[in-house]
Amino acid sequence: AQKITQTQPGMFVQEKEAVTLDCTYDTSDPSYGLFWYKQPSSGEMIFLIYQGSYDQQNATEGRYSLNFQKARKSANLVISASQLGDSAMYFCAMRAAGNKLTFGGGTRVLVKP
Amino acid sequence: SQTIHQWPATLVQPVGSPLSLECTVEGTSNPNLYWYRQAAGRGLQLLFYSVGIGQISSEVPQNLSASRPQDRQFILSSKKLLLSDSGFYLCAWSPLLRELNSPLHFGNGTRLTVT
Numbered sequence A: 001a002q003k004i005t006q007t008q009p010g011m012f013v014q015e016k017e018a019v020t021l022d023c024t025y026d027t028s029d030p031s032y033g034l035f036w037y038k039q040p041s042s043g044e045m046i047f048l049i050y051q052g053s054y055d056q057q058n059a060t061e062g063r064y065s066l067n068f069q070k071a072r073k074s075a076n077l078v079i080s081a082s083q084l085g086d087s088a089m090y091f092c093a094m095r096a097a098g099n100k101l102t103f104g105g106g107t108r109v110l111v112k113p
Numbered sequence B: 001s002q003t004i005h006q007w008p009a010t011l012v013q014p015v016g017s018p019l020s021l022e023c024t025v026e027g028t029s030n031p032n033l034y035w036y037r038q039a040a041g042r043g044l045q046l047l048f049y050s051v052g053i054g055q056i057s058s059e060v061p062q063n064l065s066a067s068r069p070q071d072r073q074f075i076l077s078s079k080k081l082l083l084s085d086s087g088f089y090l091c092a093w094s095p096l097l098r099e100l101n102s103p104l105h106f107g108n109g110t111r112l113t114v115t
Helices: none
Strands: A003-005 A010-014 A019-021 A024-026 A033-039 A046-052 A064-069 A074-079 A088-095 A101-103 A107-112 B003-007 B010-013 B019-026 B032-038 B044-052 B055-058 B064-070 B073-078 B087-094 B110-114
Touching: A003 A088, A003 A101, A010 A019, A019 A107, A024 A074, A033 A064, A033 A074, A046 A064, A046 A074, A074 A088, A101 B044, B003 B087, B010 B019, B019 B032, B019 B087, B019 B110, B032 B073, B044 B064, B044 B073, B055 B064, B073 B087
Parallel strands: A010 A107, B010 B110
Antiparallel strands: A003 A024, A019 A074, A033 A046, A033 A088, A064 A074, A088 A101, A088 A107, B003 B019, B019 B073, B032 B044, B032 B087, B044 B055, B064 B073, B087 B110
């Protein structure tokens, strides 16, 4: 069975600072993909970044980067230069064998001006 | 480009009433389709997924059901709603190819309140 754990229910971050959102996962499959989604208060789920289990380098997408530590089974999201619009729920998710995407419980980020 | 439509956006229904939520995808063929539910302030729970017309896999036993009458249409139903069915329902799609790097693309969701 696949499991995603996000231990930070909520975080405050000062505008323009960086923030790291923790994500640990558990799977017995050797091949898997890790995803981060952003959910603003409007409810839509916005795909941010992807990391494959065999990728040698950490994924980056603009201000988003993924700190992938395979041995520790962690895939932390780093948001650099936080903006007020980054205030949202952030979900870590994993896709292994099969078609299903399993989500963590989420972390709420509030960016302070 | 591909788009996903989900309606209605909000719904208030009494306990015991039926439910029908609809989701359609445009701009792609043979998508994988998914229904997720999100309780307030919580993560997403997979309810159903489908890899083709008439092919439905249920993840959580409950009083909900899903159907896929057409390739790009996915319907979530209930004959009698319970209070515990309240939540935010999200439809999603991904390409049929079983690529691990394919993200799911979500609709805007339906906020269901059962009273």
